[in-house]
Amino acid sequence: MGLGLITLTAPAMAAPNQVIVCHDGSASGTSWEALGFNVNGLNGHDRHPTDIIPPNSSIPGGLNWTNAGKIIYIDECHAALPPGETPPVYPPVVVVPPVVVPPVVVPPVVVDPPVVVPPVVVDPPVVVDPPVVVVPPVVVVDQPAAVPPAAVVPSVPVVVPPAVVAPAAQTPVPQAAAVQVPVAAAPVSQGTNQGFNAQTAVGGNAGSDASSLLGGIGALMAAGLAVAARRRFRTE
DSSP states (O other), rough: TTTTBBBOOBBOOOOOOOEEEEETSSSSSEEEEEEEGGGGGGGGGGTTOOOOOOOOOOTTOOBBHHHHHHHHHTTTBBBBOOOTTOOOOOOOOOOOOOOOOOOOOOOOOOOOOOOOOOOOOOOOOOOOOOOOOOHHHHHHHHOOOOOOOOOOOOOOOOOOOOOOOOOOOOOOOOOOOOSSSOHHHHHHHHHHHHHHHHHHHHHHHHHHHHHHHHHHHHHHHHHHHHHHHHHHHHHH
């Protein structure tokens, strides 16, 4: 370990020209040990940079000699501070509150209600009232006694032919001897009268034919009515 190694008992007390070194055996700050060295044997201590060494004649400022180093020097290596050194200031003890793990609250499982399907509402069929059939009352009408009509004897109108009026003879007017007038003028006048008489005669014949036709139609109608009346009377 080096020159001047001296085994010390706790609390470690340094002899003259001796230095108590708080040695970090694991070089990880987990395993500390107090070792005594001669001050002349500290020159080759560079291989232990994590050791804690108080100030001395070989290392005037010491090694890792801080407030935290002094605390480790006292608490871990159980060594006394050299005379004239200021004791370290311990930081306040930080009380770490216990970690309270809240209980795990499991929410209740929410079950969805079943889906209720409403029933399908079917419209009832429309009932159509049948139309009211009104039966008309039977009306019995007493038939009046059928009276056969009197037989109508068709009257045949007497057709009287119109009288044929003969044209009046015209007497030629004697002419004066001085005036020479053709005698043929008189026959022209007679021709005019003859035409008039012919028209009159034709008109008379047409009226007679119409009267005869109407009379015949009336006779046929009367005979038909008589036959119908007889048949009806026989049926009843």
